Amino acid sequence: xxxxxxxxxxxxxxxxxxxxxxxxxxxxxxxxxxxxxxxxxxxxxxxxxxxxxxxxxxxxxxxxxxxxxxxxxxxxxxxxxxxxxxxxxxxxxxxxxxxxxxxxxxxxxxxxxxxxxxxxxxxxxxxxxxxxxxxxxxxxxxxxxxxxxxxxxxxxxxxxxxxxxxxxxxxxxxxxxxxxxxxxxxxxxxxxxxxxxxxxxxxxxxxxxxxxxxxxxxxx
Numbered sequence: 077x078x079x080x081x082x083x084x085x086x087x088x089x090x091x092x093x094x095x096x097x098x099x100x101x102x103x104x105x106x107x108x109x110x111x112x113x114x115x116x117x118x119x120x121x122x123x124x125x126x127x128x129x130x131x132x133x134x135x136x137x138x139x140x141x142x143x144x145x146x147x148x149x150x151x152x153x154x155x156x157x158x159x160x161x162x163x164x165x166x167x168x169x170x171x172x173x174x175x176x177x178x179x180x181x182x183x184x185x186x187x188x189x190x191x192x193x194x195x196x197x198x199x200x201x202x203x204x205x206x207x208x209x210x211x212x213x214x215x216x217x218x219x220x221x222x223x224x225x226x227x228x229x230x231x232x233x234x235x236x237x238x239x240x241x242x243x244x245x246x247x248x249x250x251x252x253x254x255x256x257x258x259x260x261x262x263x264x265x266x267x268x269x270x271x272x273x274x275x276x277x278x279x280x281x282x283x284x285x286x287x288x289x290x291x292x293x294x295x296x
Contacts, residue, residue, distance in 0.1 A: 084238035090190040092268035104157035171287030178295035187212035226259035
């Protein structure tokens with residue numbers, strides 16, 4: 077079992093790992109799709125988890141057809157999302173605060189590395205009330221390729237000034253675990269969805285039920 081002392085830094089994903097944004101996105105996607113005469117199943121929405129918006133758009137076209145109006149969908153889903161989060165906010169995932177305390181106590185550097193655009197990531201962090209927690213946020217804007225390519229994690233290690241092989245990447249999605257594996261990082265998989273791809277389990281180095289379990293395992 078790995079311990080925190082084995083790592084020079086910890087890299088967090090955001091959506092579905094630090095913040096419960098996945099459920100808010102699903103609500104917005106389904107509401108926007110319904111307004112446009114489409115029905116998005118929960119399974120389809122889950123298949124979009126962890127993907128960059130360009131990859132999401134490709135899946136939308138494949139699912140809805142070449143005539144699907146992406147511009148209208150993006151506008152509608154954005155409006156639906158803001159209406160929802162302005163009322164309900166964005167919840168922080170169970171166990172994050174405890175794991176953060178462990179990192180601070182051990183003086184372990186950490187950062188956020190997300191497939192989201194910087195402006196969207198910062199908005200989500202602010203809505204959740206933890207915008208000041210991450211002094212380093214690596215977003216899709218900072219790299220040529222998003223997850224599942226390794227660019228975001230390699231950039232995070234570069235900014236942290238540590239070797240990626242000595243980084244613990246914590247992810248909840250298949251795309252994120254693939255990216256961590258390709259980067260050469262040690263990865264911890266905390267599933268945010270009920271359905272788990274066996275390949276994700278095969279690729280990750282650690283698998284935990286939640287961040288509390290991970291904190292107890294590596295911080296003891």
